[in-house]
Amino acid sequence: MKAEAGAMDLLWGRTARRARGPRPVLTVTQIAQAAVEIADAEGLAAVTMQRVADRFGFTAMSLYRYVPGRAELIALMIDTALGAAPPVDNSDGWRPALHQWARQLRDVFRGHPWVSEATTRSRPVGPLELSWLERAVAALAGTGLTAAEQVDAVVLLTGHVRNQTQVESGIAADGGEQLAAALAETLREHAGDYPALATAAGDGGFGGGDGFEFGLECILNGIAATVATR
């Protein structure tokens, strides 16, 4: 609770202004950006207080004057990496709008693979993350979906983007190909136990398609079917 409250205050800029004492040399924003750069280059595990502080020639402990701890820093990093949601062209209706939105969000995730890693657990929502949700829910206004359905649909889309990005980065990561190869080899050995998968693997079922587009179309078609009943 304390930590989450601290994170929310930080994310939403509710840190009190200090009067006396030396002017702080750093800013929370600078720190978050530096941490994002490290994570982009070397993954989330490389983001240690030491590494971030080194960027400024500071000690690890000095960062605690700006952020309550590592967890809150990561929450900040996510909001920083997401950035403000770009405007969505709604002129052709909600469907192309959401398509565009999903691809933009995917591109952001692709640029910061560690975000998928970090967003998987419950954590406070920041202003920029919220701006993405805002765009998508706005695109669904006037479809006849209830408010709850609109939110559920956006959660569904966001989850798809996240999962797909994670799958991609897993494949792209060092070992991804070998992992897929090892799976194929294992499937060959145990073809009898997994007949459907073995058949699918033989027909190029693994990595053969564009999972992102396929899933996106499925979801949008599914939403369209629901909208059609209203």
Next chain:
Amino acid sequence: MKAEAGAMDLLWGRTARRARGPRPVLTVTQIAQAAVEIADAEGLAAVTMQRVADRFGFTAMSLYRYVPGRAELIALMIDTALGAAPPVDNSDGWRPALHQWARQLRDVFRGHPWVSEATTRSRPVGPLELSWLERAVAALAGTGLTAAEQVDAVVLLTGHVRNQTQVESGIAADGGEQLAAALAETLREHAGDYPALATAAGDGGFGGGDGFEFGLECILNGIAATVATR
């Protein structure tokens, strides 16, 4: 690579039988089960080598005679927790079958909330996890979908289950309600910046629906739409 190969060997029972020396007191299965129990009760972070070893009155280091390291233990835990996929009733076609499958998988995730946490990053696939994929792909055989589409559809469904479970456990977790309340409060403060979300929140858009069923119906409708074109 080494680690992943080790994990695959472990998952698929490729550990060589040892002849000489004292009989090992423990088994890999026992260790995995103990670790799962700890994670079920206190979350993944509570699964330390020490904690697991304590269950048997052993030292932390002794576990390294059975598993290469913590990462491999977690891979084992996931396969252990998933268990073997139950049979799926295909007599009414793929759609009810997948519905049933998704709910069963969700129930497993619900019983082991830490699995969502652990499955988010790339990791070797175990035999029991594969059995779940097998059931779902089997249900899609004969729909006219290509092998790649079948796999993509199952990945889509699995991702939905995982995301939804994570959302649920986030809400259920200590702080989830306060987190939602904090979000609602924040939305009130910044209603001008997020008009669509503020409207949705006012109409009970957050937590008002069954996101799991809604998303599942969307995805299945979307898959049905694709199947209909074949």
Next chain:
DNA sequence: CCATAACTGTTTATCTCGTAAGCAGTACGG
């Protein structure tokens, strides 16, 4: 105008973990 409170970045230290290295005891194969 200065004494002091409030705040800065630092030093030092602690605690938790994962895990490498090497030890003493044990049981099977020759």
Next chain:
DNA sequence: CCGTACTGCTTACGAGATAAACAGTTATGG
């Protein structure tokens, strides 16, 4: 029987988060 290949254990290290106390700096109230 004896040596080898095991077992579980002891010891040790290093990484990393972070608590506590310190010395220097600056706005402010008397």
